[in-house]
Amino acid sequence: MIEVTGLTKSYGGFLAVDDISFRCQPGRVTGFLGPNGAGKTTTMRVMAGLTPATRGETLIGGHRYRDIPNPGTHVGVLLDASAQHAGRTGREVLMVGAKTMGLPESRVDEMLDMVSLSQTESKRRVRNYSLGMRQRLGIAHALLGDPSVLILDEPANGLDPAGIRWMRDLLKHYADRGGTVLLSSHLLNEVELIADDMILIGRGKIVAQGTKKSLLAERSTGTLVTAVDNEALSTALSAAGLQVNRAGDALRVDAQPLQVGQVAADQRLVLTELRPADGGLENLFLELTSDSQRDDLTHTDDPQGAPA
Structure with a gap:
């Protein structure tokens, strides 16, 4: 120890x-x-x-x-x-x-x-x-x-x-x-x-x-999930009382991955992706050490606007 x-x-x-x-x-x-x-x-x-x-x-x-x-x-x-x-x-x-x-x-x-x-x-x-x-x-x-x-x-x-x-x-x-x-x-x-x-x-x-x-888990901001049938999954998640929003080809759900997976399993829906929406350890690291980072990561510069 x-x-x-x-x-x-x-x-x-x-x-x-x-x-x-x-x-x-x-x-x-x-x-x-x-x-x-x-x-x-x-x-x-x-x-x-x-x-x-x-x-x-x-x-x-x-x-x-x-x-x-x-x-x-x-x-x-x-x-x-x-x-x-x-x-x-x-x-x-x-x-x-x-x-x-x-x-x-x-x-x-x-x-x-x-x-x-x-x-x-x-x-x-x-x-x-x-x-x-x-x-x-x-x-x-x-x-x-x-x-x-x-x-x-x-x-x-x-x-x-x-x-x-x-x-x-x-x-x-x-x-x-x-x-x-x-x-x-x-x-x-x-x-x-x-x-x-x-x-x-x-x-x-x-x-x-x-x-x-x-x-x-403490800093999770929801779950990103995709399924073979996203429409059916969205309907099932909403029926379970979970807030669902579109995020590109995925669904962003205001719940933990376990809850989302359980709803999908109950409805026999096949998932192709299921992960925390916070991006994992990298986002946690950057969030908690933001005041000691050398680089400003709060925005992304437009490369077209950069000086030649």
Whole structure:
């Protein structure tokens, strides 16, 4: 378990993290979301003992990171895949970690195989690795000591679609075995697929936290639905007392997807699409962090009116 209580970090007059508190539970993947500069990486650096807190504390399994004996066997950390010794080979990077943690050399081979770095690739200097290969090496290093907690900052950065799916499956399996995962990412669709819980941060403050389902449900603005026979579906929904409006080729219903689906099932109507009308995690993220976004997303400029 990860416990963050009243954490504050300031740099001179700049408040990077402002009195935040949250928990990450075993057996669950927690998505840590926020715009650039929101305080995600600073929070993770404090957790890993790399940055001292101004106030508050972060505990992993009830202990501060610096008080954990042989911490790599309890906590796996990946904050910057590029911060690896460029002159060492991938194998050497893992061997140093294994020796530091008192692990057998066979563990290095297990990790290389797990992250799909071949023997040939493992003998190449890290400076010659692509970003995706460095991410795989970083994940291998984080898992080297078979820790019960993973703290990962943008682990999908640089991975191709197959690599992202591999990472998603890896982390789900890890959580299913009882591990605790804290994952930051800008790939909102990926977080929506993998996260059980979500923490949204903006300007150093927590703006929302809870299960993915509860956060999205609280801000749902209805349901978009289409059917083989939209007219029959519209009639059935109206008869059930639900407000229905046209939305292009779809129907927008002032109700939750479950209610809409139940009406369709009762009337034996075939649906071809059924989803929340709020656009999912992306709209939630933009709504709650709107005051910390660099770009104005409240309107779309007409490209024809743009200067040449």
